[in-house]
Amino acid sequence: MAGNEALRIRDVKTILTAPDGINLVVVKVETNEPGLYGLGCATFTQRYLAVAAAIDEYLRPFLIGKDPSRIEDIWQTAMVSSYWRNGPVLNNAISGIDMALWDIKGKVAGMPVYDLLGGKCREAAAVYRHADGATLQQLEENVIRYREQGYQYIRCQWGGYGGKQQAMHTPEGAAAGAYYDADAYARSVPAMFEHIRSKVGFDVELLHDIHERVAPIEAVRLAKQLEPYRLFFLEDPLAPEDLEWFRMIRQQSSTPIAMGELFVHPQEWVPLIQNRLIDFIRCHISAIGGLTPARKLAVLCEAFGVRTAWHGPGDVSPVGHAANLHLDLSSLNFGVQEWYGPSELIRVVFPGTPEVRGGFAYLNGKPGLGVELDEKLAAKYPAVNKLPAWTLARRPDGTSARP
Numbered sequence: 001m002a003g004n005e006a007l008r009i010r011d012v013k014t015i016l017t018a019p020d021g022i023n024l025v026v027v028k029v030e031t032n033e034p035g036l037y038g039l040g041c042a043t044f045t046q047r048y049l050a051v052a053a054a055i056d057e058y059l060r061p062f063l064i065g066k067d068p069s070r071i072e073d074i075w076q077t078a079m080v081s082s083y084w085r086n087g088p089v090l091n092n093a094i095s096g097i098d099m100a101l102w103d104i105k106g107k108v109a110g111m112p113v114y115d116l117l118g119g120k121c122r123e124a125a126a127v128y129r130h131a132d133g134a135t136l137q138q139l140e141e142n143v144i145r146y147r148e149q150g151y152q153y154i155r156c157q158w159g160g161y162g163g164k165q166q167a168m169h170t171p172e173g174a175a176a177g178a179y180y181d182a183d184a185y186a187r188s189v190p191a192m193f194e195h196i197r198s199k200v201g202f203d204v205e206l207l208h209d210i211h212e213r214v215a216p217i218e219a220v221r222l223a224k225q226l227e228p229y230r231l232f233f234l235e236d237p238l239a240p241e242d243l244e245w246f247r248m249i250r251q252q253s254s255t256p257i258a259m260g261e262l263f264v265h266p267q268e269w270v271p272l273i274q275n276r277l278i279d280f281i282r283c284h285i286s287a288i289g290g291l292t293p294a295r296k297l298a299v300l301c302e303a304f305g306v307r308t309a310w311h312g313p314g315d316v317s318p319v320g321h322a323a324n325l326h327l328d329l330s331s332l333n334f335g336v337q338e339w340y341g342p343s344e345l346i347r348v349v350f351p352g353t354p355e356v357r358g359g360f361a362y363l364n365g366k367p368g369l370g371v372e373l374d375e376k377l378a379a380k381y382p383a384v385n386k387l388p389a390w391t392l393a394r395r396p397d398g399t400s401a402r403p
């Protein structure tokens with residue numbers, strides 16, 4: 001900063017990159033102090049160009065000249081600056097800015113973001129990995145492999161979501177798509193856990209993701225049927241459109257429920273938490289607007305005995321994974337962290353990507369979020385605009401379905 005000049009946002013850049021073939025959106029907020037900038041994750045991989053336009057065309061001019069230390073004020077004013085709000089594109093755009101501002105604040109303070117949030121409650125975050133398999137034997141081998149690597153939490157999925165399209169009884173002329181059979185899938189889940197528990201016992205936490213693939217009443221039945229297998233949680237049993245059904249699941253089973261990766265609006269999560277209808281909140285932090293709303297959500301959950309399990313797939317950049325972990329380390333009510341296993345290439349493009357050892361994810365303790373981006377290298381792996389085929393889901397009779 002020159003002389004006594006106040007700290008200001010000098011520029012905002014959107015960086016689109018896909019080192020692992022997954023389109024990532026990273027935001028760089030630059031200040032008038034040479035070398036002082038922040039990075040944030042704004043990844044909405046299926047609509048990354050729309051997020052980039054929201055940042056470049058609307059938020060960049062809105063932010064230039066503002067004081068980057070005023071995170072709360074910037075978040076609130078940016079959120080209402082479009083009047084219409086709480087959609088995934090604009091939330092992701094604001095998240096990229098918001099995380100970058102927390103990164104800057106940490107760098108100015110000389111502290112990791114978890115220290116700004118109250119300090120560590122734990123040294124590292126327990127993570128869960130995804131074990132799957134076309135056969136139960138394959139799945140069992142993958143579960144055992146993860147256990148041997150020190151993972152204490154393992155998500156089990158068997159054979160996709162049921163059935164092969166060529167074996168389905170589809171009508172003539174049925175449209176192309178990613179077909180699945182919800183009934184075959186629902187019947188397979190209790191059988192899968194019967195097998196896995198009989199092989200590995202109960203000394204490991206097992207999880208499962210329904211991915212909102214079944215009818216609501218089937219989700220009620222599954223939650224009941226899975227009780228004997230003592231899941232750590234059952235994820236996304238219902239779609240955000242069917243939230244009223246959570247009460248029925250709760251009334252009929254004690255299987256712990258995790259929900260929220262598709263949430264974008266506070267009124268989706270507040271009633272579930274307030275009425276104690278879920279056990280874990282697992283929002284995609286960039287899809288709800290960044291660290292600022294996520295830390296408030298974590299505190300709200302703490303008051304109601306709900307734990308956190310933030311969404312952590314491959315379509316979150318390492319900057320976003322670090323943001324998850326800063327909250328994990330500083331939240332009393334942290335539950336578990338989803339971990340996708342970044343490639344070596346991702347680690348080179350994003351120096352400082354968190355590391356996992358013995359089933360725990362560690363941050364590097366550097367000021368801010370602690371993750372950097374090699375922009376020149378990132379440019380060698382450009383994002384590609386292609387239709388994600390898995391989102392074109394259909395039921396066996398050809399009807400469009402939720403992916």
Ligand code: MG
Nearest residue numbers: 209235236261
């Ligand atoms: Mg999920």
